[in-house]
Amino acid sequence: MMQRPATPTSIRLRLAVTPRNIVLIGMPGSGKSTVGRPLANQLGYAFLDTDHVIEAGEDKPLGDVLAGSGIDGFIDLESRYICGLHCERTVISTGGSVVYCDAAMRNLKELGAVVFLDVPLEVLEARLADLAGRGVVIAPGQSIAELERERRPYYEHYADFVVACSDEPAAEVARRTAVLWGR
16 A cells, blocks of 8 residues: 655654654665765764675675575575664665565665665666666566566655655765755
């Protein structure tokens, strides 16, 4: 069931305290890792990239993990790693496919506030020239536009906040995100 957008009053109440963690979700190429680092610095938080957690745990690049596991196997593996996360005062950058697993998203929502970095399709297409090298979970023959249409409802459903982004510098997106918590 989709959540209704918060009213301005409820946003003010929800933003009175910085969450114990901030979770960034969005399409591949939306800047989750690139924005996450300066956001963590601004908030005085640690930074964690879940793609790197998977790579370290599997001892191989994400693209190789995906190629060896297949889409369904990768989503299951990603979910196991996400469900095992326990952290405090951390900005967590997730893989774009994390929204396919409800258990993983429930754990992330328990850990903190979920922020959807909403980037226009044209910007995503320009950034995602090398899908295979990035380890993107995408069906054979599926376009970036089709993938974005498929995932958008999930991102919107799980997001506590949406930050509209374009092609501005990561530091600017981080600043606008930190402002959500009065920073």
